[in-house]
Amino acid sequence: MGLLYFILFVVAFYYVFKFSMRLLLPFAMRKLTERMMKKAQQQQSQGQYNYGGAGNPFGGGSPFGNAYEQQSYRSDNTKTKEGKVKVDYVPAQEAKRKGTATAGEFIDFEEVK
Template sequence: MGLLYFILFVVAFYYIFKFSMRLLLPFAMRKLTERMMKKAQQQGQGQYNYGGAGNPFGNGSPFGGASQQQSQRGTYTKEVKIKVDYVPTQESKRKGTATAGEFIDFEEVK
């Protein structure tokens, strides 16, 4: 009799847990994403200091800190001119059956 109660309890717990996760998980994920977005916005405004002694990255930010430091110091641009010696001619684009491949006639055998 005790084994039957245990099995019923486990099955009931499984379905209750499954149903509650369907209700609570979307809410928890929404809150998590809101918190992450808020933290990212605060980092973008420079409220966090990553340049401390315990920072393994050492350059201000763990995500692309070099470009962030350049933007803080002042940006510079370097113009690069590209010369193209050869431009291949574009082939006319074939449409329909011309590009579909090789067709093989067959007879269906029943």
Template sequence: MGLLKTIFFIVLFYYGFKFLARLFAPYLMKKAAETIQKKAEQQFGGQQKQQQQKSSVKEGETIIDKKPGSQQESKKSVGEYVDFEEID
């Protein structure tokens, strides 16, 4: 008798879950689409803002985003360079 009860509850849970999923799936999909749309708008707005800042620079003007010594510092932290040759 216990086996039949277990099977009954499993089937009941399965069909109950399917029913609830059909009810709430459209709402969840709508919320997910809105969230993705907001993130995309924020990213696009940030890119657009950067482009406007770059376009405000006059022709012939130079902009440097990095410090001059940053490349030398990063090479020092990498380590020693070893050149390997193939042996036939």
């Protein structure tokens, strides 16, 4: 009789845990992301990012390069207005084939009964 109560308790605990996680986990994740975003914004506004630490394999700089250098490089090299797209290379288009030439390979088969 004790084994039956144990199995019943484990099954009931499983479903209660599963139901509670469906309700609580999205709320907890939302709060966690809000807290992380707030912390990142505070660090950014205070300029406390330390890219040159001992754990950084890229040396003293940012692993993605200096954002200000990249932005100034883009503004110097682009003479088009903002919002305009400039395409440097357009590949040649192949002649479009129609019919069975584009359908692929056909394999004959016999129906086995």
